Amino acid sequence: MVSQLSNKKISYLFTGIIFLVLNIIGLSLMNKSKQAYLNQEKEDLLELVQKQVLVAEHELEEYIFASFALGLLVTETGGNLSGSKFESLAKDIQKQYSDITSLQLAPEGIVNQVYPSNSAFIGDNHFSDSNHQ
Numbered sequence: 001m002v003s004q005l006s007n008k009k010i011s012y013l014f015t016g017i018i019f020l021v022l023n024i025i026g027l028s029l030m031n032k033s034k035q036a037y038l039n040q041e042k043e044d045l046l047e048l049v050q051k052q053v054l055v056a057e058h059e060l061e062e063y064i065f066a067s068f069a070l071g072l073l074v075t076e077t078g079g080n081l082s083g084s085k086f087e088s089l090a091k092d093i094q095k096q097y098s099d100i101t102s103l104q105l106a107p108e109g110i111v112n113q114v115y116p117s118n119s120a121f122i123g124d125n126h127f128s129d130s131n132h133q
Contacts, residue, residue, distance in 0.1 A: 062097045069093060070103060079107055090115030 073089055074081060081089070090103040094115070102121075105113040109127035 059099055062099060066093050066097050066100055066103070070105075074105070074107075081105060081113070083113060086113045087115050087117075 070089065070093060077085075086105055093103060094100050102118070103115045104111045104121060104124075106124075106126055109125055111121050111124045111126070114121045
């Protein structure tokens with residue numbers, strides 16, 4: 001009888017140890033799975049941010065190039081862009097760069113022509129107006 005009681009205790013002890021070991025392994029696997037998920041989320045977020053940066057860089061390059069092209073035309077004409085000539089050039093630039101919604105000609109910082117036409121901007125001073133600094 002003592003031997004049976006000992007065997008029962010050993011059996012319970014062995015079962016308990018196996019239960020604890022399996023729980024530890026399960027918790028470890030869950031932790032690794034969670035870490036893998038978080039790492040994948042971090043990689044996905046980084047990839048999204050990188051794509052957004054590329055889009056922003058591309059748009060900024062387009063704006064700079066359009067401004068540079070318009071600046072060259074102004075320099076080439078000695079700053080004498082008549083209303084119809086400016087409008088024609090601005091229209092062509094806007095066709096090429098569809099993200100550009102408005103072009104302004106502002107000699108010495110003061111807007112004197114806008115495409116598409118919007119008289120509300122005529123006379124704005126980009127150098128003294130705090131909204132433009």
